[in-house]
Amino acid sequence: MEHPTWQITILTFALSLSVLIGIFYNRWLSGRGRSLFIRRIPGLSALDEAVGRATEMGRPVLFVPGIGSLDIVSLQALAILSHVTRIAARYGSRVIVPSADSIVFTLAEEVSREAYTAEDAADHYDPEDVRYLSDNQFAFASGVVGILNREKVASACYFGSFFAESLILAETGHQVGAIQVAGTPSTTQIPFFLAACDYTIIGDEFFAASAYLSREPTLLGSLVGQDVAKGIIIALVIAGTAIATVFGVQSGVLKGLLGL
Numbered sequence: 380m381e382h383p384t385w386q387i388t389i390l391t392f393a394l395s396l397s398v399l400i401g402i403f404y405n406r407w408l409s410g411r412g413r414s415l416f417i418r419r420i421p422g423l424s425a426l427d428e429a430v431g432r433a434t435e436m437g438r439p440v441l442f443v444p445g446i447g448s449l450d451i452v453s454l455q456a457l458a459i460l461s462h463v464t465r466i467a468a469r470y471g472s473r474v475i476v477p478s479a480d481s482i483v484f485t486l487a488e489e490v491s492r493e494a495y496t497a498e499d500a501a502d503h504y505d506p507e508d509v510r511y512l513s514d515n516q517f518a519f520a521s522g523v524v525g526i527l528n529r530e531k532v533a534s535a536c537y538f539g540s541f542f543a544e545s546l547i548l549a550e551t552g553h554q555v556g557a558i559q560v561a562g563t564p565s566t567t568q569i570p571f572f573l574a575a576c577d578y579t580i581i582g583d584e585f586f587a588a589s590a591y592l593s594r595e596p597t598l599l600g601s602l603v604g605q606d607v608a609k610g611i612i613i614a615l616v617i618a619g620t621a622i623a624t625v626f627g628v629q630s631g632v633l634k635g636l637l638g639l
Contacts, residue, residue, distance in 0.1 A: 390615075394608040401604025402597050409596040415603045422560055422578035423591050426459075429534035429558050430466045438533035439473035439508075441526060443548065444487060445539020445563070446479040446519055452564055453483050456539035457490050458589040459562070463536060464494035468503060475526060476509045479519040484511040520544035524551045537561040537576070538585070541568045549575035562588065 405415045433440045442463055444456040460476065467474045476491060478484035488509045495504035512522035524547065527535065535552040537545070538561070545561075545568040552559045553575050561572035562580030572579045580588065590598035 394611065397607045397611065398601055398604035401602075401607060402600035405600030405603065406596045414594065414596065414599060417587070417591060417599065417602060420580065420584050420587070420591055422562060422580040422584065423459075423588055425558075425560050425578045426463055426536070426592075427466060429536065429560055430463060430470060430472060432558055433467075433533035434470040434472045436533040439475050439530050440467055441523075441530070441532040441535040441552075441557070442474055442476050443523060443535070443537045443539070444476065444478060444483055445537075445541055446516060446544065447483075447540030448480050449482045449486070450540075452540050452585075453480070455586060455588060457483070457486055459536070459538050459592065460487060461490050461494050462592045464491050465498055468495045468498035468500040471500070471503065473505065473508055475530060475532070477512050477519070477523050477526060478510065479512060479514055479516075481511060481514070484509065516542065516544055520547045523548055527551045527555050527557070531555060532557050535559045537563070537572065538580075538588075539563060541565055541572075546571040546575060552576075 401415070408414055430440055440463065442460050444453060444460060447453055460474075464474050474491065476487045478487055488506065491509050492501075492504055495501050510522075510526075513519045526532070527548075528551070532552070532555065535548075535557045537548060537559070541548075541563050542565065545563075545565075549559060549561065549572055559576040560578045560580075561576045562585045563569065563572065564582070564585050566582075569579065569581055587602055589595075590602040
């Protein structure tokens, strides 16, 4: 905004203030052993179940962090990977992470290593489980399909940016009997994940994942503050629509009476 109006300036300030209040209030609550409430997200809650199932069956977990390059979506996927890998390290399970981008691959290696180390299971970390396959879309999809079939994975997680390969991966996972959890902001691919996966995380739920899983006070407070900001925007839209409708009708009636 190079030249915002005073109304936009006030609105921006109010929305930013709601986020800051949410952060500081939740940090204050966390100091007293409490936290702000956020609703349960079934897909994210199912991650523990997915890893537990793989442990019981003695099979690995597959985690695909999308096929996109390094961006906010990939970073969110890696945050979820850290959570899944820590659970797997706690249970003594393997997590196979195929990647289609060299930078994401490097970060996935580091995230996996740190997750095992954090759970005092660094000796269980296998560098071969984090694999760079190909930066070609369907070559990558073919490689993941091969892993699904050869490893007989018990659980598959798809988080990140996906395109036409989404149904190929999810359908293969369904065929091998894996419990599948998917999440993506790619709206064109959500229907395919809904059709083939057990749990699908939609829209803002994907970006709320790191706060939901970590329960970190600053992230959780920011999430609640953003929800309040969205509520303010929705209320302003409804109020503005109602005011414009009422005054528009009255203006039309008045013009009719005056013969204008």
